[in-house]
Amino acid sequence: KAGVTQTPRYLIKTRGQQVTLSCSPISGHRSVSWYQQTPGQGLQFLFEYFSETQRNKGNFPGRFSGRQFSNSRSEMNVSTLELGDSALYLCASTSGPGNEQFFGPGTRLTVL
Amino acid sequence: DQQVKQNSPSLSVQEGRISILNCDYTNSMFDYFLWYKKYPAEGPTFLISISSIKDKNEDGRFTVFLNKSAKHLSLHIVPSQPGDSAVYFCAASHQGAQKLVFGQGTRLTINP
Numbered sequence: 001k002a003g004v005t006q007t008p009r010y011l012i013k014t015r016g017q018q019v020t021l022s023c024s025p026i027s028g029h030r031s032v033s034w035y036q037q038t039p040g041q042g043l044q045f046l047f048e049y050f051s052e053t054q055r056n057k058g059n060f061p062g063r064f065s066g067r068q069f070s071n072s073r074s075e076m077n078v079s080t081l082e083l084g085d086s087a088l089y090l091c092a093s094t095s096g097p098g099n100e101q102f103f104g105p106g107t108r109l110t111v112l
Numbered sequence: 113d114q115q116v117k118q119n120s121p122s123l124s125v126q127e128g129r130i131s132i133l134n135c136d137y138t139n140s141m142f143d144y145f146l147w148y149k150k151y152p153a154e155g156p157t158f159l160i161s162i163s164s165i166k167d168k169n170e171d172g173r174f175t176v177f178l179n180k181s182a183k184h185l186s187l188h189i190v191p192s193q194p195g196d197s198a199v200y201f202c203a204a205s206h207q208g209a210q211k212l213v214f215g216q217g218t219r220l221t222i223n224p
Contacts, residue, residue, distance in 0.1 A: 100146055104155050
């Protein structure tokens with residue numbers, strides 16, 4: 001069974017631009033969550049999607065948004081990029097509540 | 113307010129010995145706990161989990177202990193192997209929510 005895949009693996013953007021990251025969950029998993037990892041704040045929850053609906057949201061500004069498609073693939077978008085948005089963005093999928101989340105390799109975003 | 117804390121940023125253990133990684137939490141609503149292992153530039157890899165209805169869960173060389181009264185969990189790795197060298201994160205969630213709250217991580221180094 002293929003794992004969680006994320007594209008692209010690396011991105012370099014400049015301040016003010018916007019970016020879209022993509023995540024394909026493990027086949028059969030309908031829940032997709034996004035996390036941000038930075039050296040200062042660690043791993044922080046961004047949001048979770050299930051059946052194309054956002055179920056949970058972390059404490060991030062509205063510049064961070066996401067969506068999920070009918071095939072469970074998910075995208076997250078960050079608009080008006082700031083230097084502090086430089087981070088590893090991780091996507092995780094799970095088969096259901098109370099089950100472990102499986103993470104993808106992440107997208108390393110650098111904002112210059 | 114950090115709800116999940118790993119107070120040891122690093123730990124060094126001799127190969128073949130036991131590694132014990134600790135984690136404390138403050139939110140008594142947490143009812144599901146997980147340990148992840150992470151290598152640089154990769155996503156976290158799920159190791160083992162425990163529900164709050166249990167106080168111990170074993171999987172091969174990995175055992176997780178949960179002390180609800182102390183709001184403390186620990187991961188034991190026996191015997192430790194060089195391939196165990198990585199950063200270990202504990203995480204917690206409640207009521208089946210897919211929002212994981214992570215600790216800051218402990219870097220484990222296994223010395224030959």
